[in-house]
Amino acid sequence: MGSCGIFSVSVKQRDIIAATLPVQDHWLQMSNLDLLLPPLDVGVFFCYKRSLPHEESVKIIKKSLAQALAPFYPFAGEVVQNNDGEPELLCNNRGVDFIHAHADMELRRIDLHHPDDSVERKLVPTKKRGVLSVQVTELNCGGLVIGCTFDHRIADAYSINMFLIAWAEISQSKQISSLPSFRRSMLNPRRPPVMDTFYNTLFVPLSSLPPPRSYFPAEPLISRIYYIQAKDINDLQSNSSFNGNPKRSKVVSFIAFLWKIIAECDDGFNTCKMGVVVDGRERLNEVNFDKLSLSNTNSFSMRNYFGNVLSIPYGEANCGDLKEMPLSRVADMIHEFVGPATTEEHFRGLIDWVELHRPEPAVARIYTKMEENEGEAVVVSSGQRFPVENIDFGWGKPHFGSYHFPWGGQTGYVMPMPSVRKNGDWIVYMHMLEKHLDLVETKGRKMFKPLTPSYLDF
Incomplete structure (x- = not known):
């Protein structure tokens, strides 16, 4: 098979992708459950055996990402400390660091069994700033790898899954099936808090x-x-x-x-x-x-x-x-x-x-x-x-x-x-x-x- 984690990846272009809709700067408080997470970054990646011509695929991904960041605006913000030294999310639409890269390798030869060699810092980006980083890596075989790295303090796996599905739906001009809620009051402590x-x-x-x-x-x-x-x-x-x-x-x-x-x-x-x-x-x-005079409770x-x-x-x-x-x-x-x-x-x-x-x-x-x-x-x-099978940007699962x-x-x-x-x-x-x-x-x-x-x- 001639496997490998040993291959070169070159950066073709770096961009910052901001939300298409203007976002007024505001603070989004961390919930108490967010505060239990240390500053850890989590990676996720998807491999496509075939795609559209690479430039066309990257264009679709970038455009749909900018649109997805409008409802999922925390991913376009950055984490800062408040006066108490606690992290808070500044929703300022600084944008997402986006890397368009090329790997001198075919998908069938990448050794995914050893991701430390083949995925780490090659197909999944290292996040330097902001909350989310995205890398699209084109392969010699015509395939693509889409890798994301996100700040765990902002999102758990369930949350990033919602975002990924919405991003793919937007790329296919579909309606978003699940809009996010940032209603932190859902996780407010009781008054007074109960010590256990x-x-x-x-x-x-x-x-x-x-x-x-x-x-x-x-x-x-x-x-x-x-x-x-x-x-x-x-x-x-x-x-x-x-x-x-x-x-x-x-x-x-x-x-x-x-x-x-x-x-x-x-x-x-x-x-x-x-x-x-x-x-x-x-x-x-x-x-x-019963206490809310709202028609859309979903x-x-x-x-x-x-x-x-x-x-x-x-x-x-x-x-x-x-x-x-x-x-x-x-x-x-x-x-x-x-x-x-x-x-x-x-x-x-x-x-x-x-x-x-x-x-x-x-x-x-x-x-x-x-x-x-x-x-x-x-x-x-x-x-x-x-939701692997749902992350279809228009050229297949x-x-x-x-x-x-x-x-x-x-x-x-x-x-x-x-x-x-x-x-x-x-x-x-x-x-x-x-x-x-x-x-x-x-x-x-x-x-x-x-x-x-x-x-x-x-």
Whole structure:
């Protein structure tokens, strides 16, 4: 195949794309849930096997991006600090940094299994300013790669998905199917806020973190992309629900399997942690419309809310116990620690907890090491709503799409997404310690298969 992450990318043009409609400068306050996110950038990219002539494709992308930034105007702004040292969004339509590039490579030869070599800083841009950066890379085969990098403090995966779909719809002159809502009052704290020390186990004020010490070695985290066949996912679900146990979801079954693999690591730690990202949109009640004299209440639905609505519950268990447990028992443990975070009260309480600690910033506990003997940790964020097939700019659906999140910390990050084949297979992006990836490729080799151009039919 002659794969490679080794190829050159040259920049043909740099632009700044602003919203087509004028936006009066104004401030958009961060919600309390936004304030839980550190300044992290997240990447996402889509590969198209064929496109229109490159110049025509780029013209369509730029024009539709400018139009999409009108309803999604926070992406054209920039983050600044207020007088309390907290981040706020200045909606000033500074625009999005846009790069038109050329890669001296054919899509079928790009080694997507090793995205650190083939995607990082090549097909997904490094964001330097603003909230969003976009790069369109033309390939020798006539294909295109569209890569985006966005500030996680402004948007979670659900929000960027809304934007990407709207952007593609605009490019095809379609009506936007889901307009964003920036109604921060939906996530206002209660008056007075309710203090619950439970959240001290999930989130930590930065002032409580221990200073960096030499016994916390900075081991490198590495990115890989795999695929899992539908039959293997179904088998996992069957095994996690074996012998009369409650039927667990495919995602919970997958997380249980991954947790058991990580527990196999012989690194001197007795325990290991597993975190799960929970989206609170479906948990929070919608606005009490009886108190609103508005005819169109859809714009106030949490389904349209743009921002972060996330919590990260986690569990910690003895590695020896995890190795011996049946998959069904590990799935039960995950259900037990995730369950309490799937309620409206959990998110209302979390909003209150942040309010009572402001302006002190905080971080998810799973991302920290408070003690010398704490084991390693991994966080799983489900990307099952990743709308790859909907990101059609007028020349066809992508042949592949994935998130790319080499976030720089010491906690692993895993996102399973549906395959574009629509056959039940999963694509799994992993950014983990090398020792954990080694276990994935040995203990889990029957499940995790390296992503190849032949699988993707490039």
